Amino acid sequence: MYPAAFDYHAPKNVKEALGLLGKLKDDAKILAGGHSLIPMMKLRLAQPKHLIDLGKVPGLSGIKADGKALAIGAMTTHWEIESSSAVKSKLPVLAEVASVIGDPAVRNKGTIGGSLAHADPAADWPAAMIALGAEMVCEGPKGKRKVGVDQWFLGLMATALKERELLAQVRVPLLPAGSGAAYMKFPHPASRFAVVGVCAAVTLDKQGVCTKAGVGVTGAGTKAVRAKGVEAALVGKRLDPAAIEAAAQKAADGVDVQADLQGSVEYKSHLCRVFAKRAITEAVKRAGA
Template identity: 85%
Template sequence: MYPAAFDYHAPGTIKEALDLLGKHKDDAKLLAGGHSLIPMMKLRLAQPKHLIDLRKVPGLSGIKQDGNMLAIGAMTTHWEVESSSVVKSKLAVLSEVAALIGDPAVRNRGTVGGSIAHADPAADYPAAMIALGAEMVCEGAKGRRTVKVDDWFKGLMATAVGEDEILVEVRVPVLPASTGAAYMKFPHPASRFAVVGVAAAVTLDGKGACSKASIGVTGAGTKAVRAKGVEAGCTGKKLDAAAIEAAAQKAADGVDVQADLQGSVEYKSHLCRVFAKRALTEAVKRAGG
């Protein structure tokens, strides 16, 4: 299928891109890797009149360490995240998450910023970003601002980015000492998006008890959420199998679980618990517990 007619823009600077966005507003869509937007346009589910391609805007791609943060340019591809030596050494779980997205062709075009800004409820990154405590850097005419991940996902494919702003960078803290992180997902049999995906980061204190747990859940509801009940159930506890099992029971709390062909509310809620348990178990193991 062909998309409806649109004008294509390839700005050479972030300012040009922002100007175009300011000019066309709702009629415009930003194009990153295009792996979500273009299929929607081809099915005519999305019919933007203007497409603003960010590929030629310099400085939006690449990964660098900035203190205790990894700064990942919004246009960095999944493959770059997956294969980056700095990500592998400082934040291996993020490389693992990237490796679970789609297939090699998708990962070579799809971008971190595109995924985070599109906020597909079944995308993999959002759970990890929540568990890892990421920040999103948005740029607008008035400059840059940073949004914490807990304030980012607003609803079904809705985020905190302003309509006149561009997500330019994702900043993710490197794992602190004595911290383990893991992402476990149940893939959709056709699309391989997450039917349910749970990311967990667990920090252990000197006695082997959990001093901090951070859990993100994606797939089951209309947006990725923090599993606060699981976090509370973990904190201060020695996370043996029984404690993990008990904490994981809260994994679907606060998730507006949506029934579809892949699962009833009951089944998907169950999967949240199963994958919370699996992610926690692995995270604790990696934390040295």
């Protein structure tokens, strides 16, 4: 199906984009890679009268490392992250996540900012952002503000982004020495979206005891969530197989697991536990335990 008619705007800078957002209000939608918005428009699930394309706005894409974090522009594509040497050397789990999103066409056009603003419950980035404790940098008429990932995902396709704001950057903290991170998902066989996906990041001390853990779960519920019970069960323990198994058993706790065409609540809860165990096991291995 064709989308409903719309006017197309191509602002040349952030100020112009924010001006258009302020003027056109609810009638406008930001266009990034278009790989979630355009399909929704074709199905007439979204019918914006105006599209504000960020494609020609400078300064919204690219990856910079500043010693503490990777600062990733919202318009950076999944492929740019997958292939970035800075990402591969400083936070390789991000390249791992990017590499399992959709197919090459999706990865070449889709952006990290578009994914995080869209907040699809089966998207991959949310699990990684939660595990790594990312921060969203939003830009609006009153300037910039930062939102921690735990305050970002509000519900099904709902985020803390305010009207007339755009997502400008994502800041992902680097992991300290002795850390490892991994992302494991059970992909939908057609779209590759996560039926369930789990990202785990662990930091171990010299004795192999876990001092910090971050675990994000996507796909199972209406939004990605932090698996707090798993994190609490990991910290303070030597992460041998028994400790990992016990922690992973808590992976579906606190997730509003939804039955859908992909599986029942029981099946998807089981996948949460299985993929949590796999992601934590790999993260521990990568931490050098």
